[in-house]
Amino acid sequence: MKITMKSKYKSLTGLIFIVLNTSILLGLTFSSNEIHIDKSYEKYDFTVEPITSNYEEYIKGNFSDYECSNYTLSVFLNENTSSVVGNLTADYYNDDPVNFTQIPFHIYPSGMQYNTRPGDIDILNVTTSEDPNQELEFEVLSDIQLMWVNLTSELEPGNRTSFIISFNTTLTDGGIDRASDHGWDHNNSRIFKFGSAYPMPCVYDEYDGWNIDPYLSIGDPFYFDMAYYDLIINVPNSMTVAATGELVEKITIGNRTINHYNPRLPVREVTFSASRYFEVESYFSADANVTVSLYYLNKSSWLWHNFAVDVVGNAGSLYYVAFGNYTYPTLNIVQEYTMFGGMEYPCQVYISEAADRHSDPWWYLETIIAHEVAHQWFYNLVGVDEVDWGFLDEGVVCWVTDWYKDVFHPDWNIFEPYWGLSRLRHYSLDYGLPNKINQSVYECIDSGSNYWYIAYTKAPTILEKLRTIIGLDNFIYGLRYFTHENFFEIAQLIDLQQAFETISGETLDWFFLPWFNDPYLPKYNFTSVLYNTQSKTVNITIEDVNENLNPYSYSQQIPITIYSSGSTLEFSEFKWINGTTSLIIPIQKKPVRVVLNYTDNVLVQFSDHDLNYLETTDIIVINGQQPNIPSFNVIIILLAFSTLGIIFMTKKSKYQINN
Numbered sequence: 001m002k003i004t005m006k007s008k009y010k011s012l013t014g015l016i017f018i019v020l021n022t023s024i025l026l027g028l029t030f031s032s033n034e035i036h037i038d039k040s041y042e043k044y045d046f047t048v049e050p051i052t053s054n055y056e057e058y059i060k061g062n063f064s065d066y067e068c069s070n071y072t073l074s075v076f077l078n079e080n081t082s083s084v085v086g087n088l089t090a091d092y093y094n095d096d097p098v099n100f101t102q103i104p105f106h107i108y109p110s111g112m113q114y115n116t117r118p119g120d121i122d123i124l125n126v127t128t129s130e131d132p133n134q135e136l137e138f139e140v141l142s143d144i145q146l147m148w149v150n151l152t153s154e155l156e157p158g159n160r161t162s163f164i165i166s167f168n169t170t171l172t173d174g175g176i177d178r179a180s181d182h183g184w185d186h187n188n189s190r191i192f193k194f195g196s197a198y199p200m201p202c203v204y205d206e207y208d209g210w211n212i213d214p215y216l217s218i219g220d221p222f223y224f225d226m227a228y229y230d231l232i233i234n235v236p237n238s239m240t241v242a243a244t245g246e247l248v249e250k251i252t253i254g255n256r257t258i259n260h261y262n263p264r265l266p267v268r269e270v271t272f273s274a275s276r277y278f279e280v281e282s283y284f285s286a287d288a289n290v291t292v293s294l295y296y297l298n299k300s301s302w303l304w305h306n307f308a309v310d311v312v313g314n315a316g317s318l319y320y321v322a323f324g325n326y327t328y329p330t331l332n333i334v335q336e337y338t339m340f341g342g343m344e345y346p347c348q349v350y351i352s353e354a355a356d357r358h359s360d361p362w363w364y365l366e367t368i369i370a371h372e373v374a375h376q377w378f379y380n381l382v383g384v385d386e387v388d389w390g391f392l393d394e395g396v397v398c399w400v401t402d403w404y405k406d407v408f409h410p411d412w413n414i415f416e417p418y419w420g421l422s423r424l425r426h427y428s429l430d431y432g433l434p435n436k437i438n439q440s441v442y443e444c445i446d447s448g449s450n451y452w453y454i455a456y457t458k459a460p461t462i463l464e465k466l467r468t469i470i471g472l473d474n475f476i477y478g479l480r481y482f483t484h485e486n487f488f489e490i491a492q493l494i495d496l497q498q499a500f501e502t503i504s505g506e507t508l509d510w511f512f513l514p515w516f517n518d519p520y521l522p523k524y525n526f527t528s529v530l531y532n533t534q535s536k537t538v539n540i541t542i543e544d545v546n547e548n549l550n551p552y553s554y555s556q557q558i559p560i561t562i563y564s565s566g567s568t569l570e571f572s573e574f575k576w577i578n579g580t581t582s583l584i585i586p587i588q589k590k591p592v593r594v595v596l597n598y599t600d601n602v603l604v605q606f607s608d609h610d611l612n613y614l615e616t617t618d619i620i621v622i623n624g625q626q627p628n629i630p631s632f633n634v635i636i637i638l639l640a641f642s643t644l645g646i647i648f649m650t651k652k653s654k655y656q657i658n659n
């Protein structure tokens with residue numbers, strides 16, 4: 001029942017949101033504020049067709065050939081005990097090339113942070129779907145938040161088996177983790193949040209076998225295959241529920257209401273949140289055929305009302321035209337208590353109520369919404385093993401969030417020169433600590449690397465550097481190719497690299513290998529600067545003092561300026577610095593100062609007294625002959641070797657120019 005269409009809305013290329021009067025259908029209250037979509041993204045010409053044929057089927061909603069597991073999660077929320085009793089009915093499909101006799105499930109809540117009452121999942125029993133009296137054996141390994149279901153016979157590839165797991169989840173009290181009962185009734189602030197809180201099927205892959213990692217406190221350490229879900233939630237009447245999927249049925253029996261949700265297409269997991277105090281705004285986008293709903297506490301109405309939906313609309317429009325269709329019927333933006341800024345789930349994202357207290361609450365709320373909405377593409381549609389490759393979706397999503405800001409807030413100068421440098425410096429974490437991007441959460445812990453810095457700062461900074469090299473169009477089309485090639489699948493770093501290589505037509509090993517795999521950024525030093533007064537050339541040798549600590553040599557363009565006496569500029573040009581590099585530059589006047597300028601996405605490791613440049617005035621003048629210093633012959637030999645090294649070091653790409 002769609003009414004209240006505003007006549008001034010025209011169906012243009014973007015998403016037009018129309019206030020949807022669902023109050024009778026859903027029993028919700030909402031506000032009928034006007035929505036307008038900023039069309040700033042139309043300055044880009046995104047007109048390419050879907051890249052893969054299966055993606056074409058997806059945007060038509062044709063999933064008849066897609067086989068995956070089907071789950072029905074049926075839960076009953078008990079306010080008094082802060083618990084959720086449930087059944088997970090699994091129609092489990094084996095899409096792996098091995099026989100299974102056991103299937104593992106994560107039971108995460110006991111690993112979550114809490115105040116006084118820890119979270120827990122108590123497994124009550126496991127039975128076959130056909131006969132509730134036929135129990136299956138199961139084993140709980142509570143120290144790693146895991147359970148194994150033992151099958152009665154081997155499950156072969158391409159076959160299905162079905163069983164029901166009955167469980168009781170205790171939500172943490174207070175707590176700011178992914179599942180909690182937080183807030184109070186007396187001040188209308190209590191919210192129940194059910195994220196990562198039911199028995200969640202583990203993923204089998206060719207690298208790890210079963211991925212049975214415990215609940216890790218670093219990153220979003222999740223990894224799930226796509227599956228169809230029905231989500232049935234039984235709550236007290238007058239409690240508002242936000243959940244993954246479209247509300248397809250609502251039944252009230254006595255003082256309880258049963259809400260039945262279905263996301264219509266496969267998702268990686270489901271979640272719900274319930275509160276007696278949620279305010280709700282719902283909007284319908286005719287072009288995208290999606291209902292966007294906002295759920296927030298009254299205390300935050302001043303911030304969310306008339307603002308949040310515009311952010312969702314703008315972000316959704318940009319990602320839709322850039323990366324492809326969202327296609328699910330619903331998208332919920334739900335307020336939460338959390339230690340993070342927000343948390344992504346398919347079709348539903350959570351945003352911290354701490355935005356209220358931020359020094360710039362609008363900026364903060366907009367940033368988190370734009371970020372979490374981007375995860376619908378880079379987490380749900382394209383999946384990632386976030387234990388082994390957590391930097392991948394976070395790095396892409398952080399870059400995309402900055403691009404969103406660049407498109408809709410050009411005055412923020414988000415990609416201004418010094419952007420990468422100031423980002424790295426701002427977080428002050430690259431002062432010589434190893435910070436390889438391409439490593440698992442476990443490797444981060446072992447190597448003393450900071451996962452947050454790697455995933456949320458360094459990875460998007462490196463991606464922005466790539467964007468400046470291959471250009472924005474190639475970069476966006478690369479991300480689109482990556483999305484279309486890998487949607488519904490699990491992607492790795494090599495898939496992202498191959499997407500950019502396909503679009504740019506160039507091999508990018510020279511970029512990806514060092515920037516994603518080296519533990520240390522380059523740190524340059526002038527080895528020698530020799531000025532020959534006869535040939536009127538200056539021979540500059542720049543070394544990367546971190547080169548021996550890294551498996552791969554860096555290549556990047558750095559502006560070099562050379563001054564003669566009186567600070568007269570004699571030379572100013574970008575030069576490729578490929579590892580340790582020797583340059584010969586014609587200069588008429590005797591140079592007195594040579595400067596490497598760390599601008600325009602030049603990335604280097606900092607030390608505590610860093611400037612935005614490296615300079616030397618230590619210039620040796622020679623008159624066509626060897627200077628009278630003992631080390632000179634050694635320097636000449638080293639120069640010869642380093643020049644040879646440069647010639648053989650890297651496969652040149654069109655982006656790398658010979659010095």
Ligand SMILES: [Zn+2]
Pocket residue numbers: 344371375394397
């Ligand atoms: Zn994220």
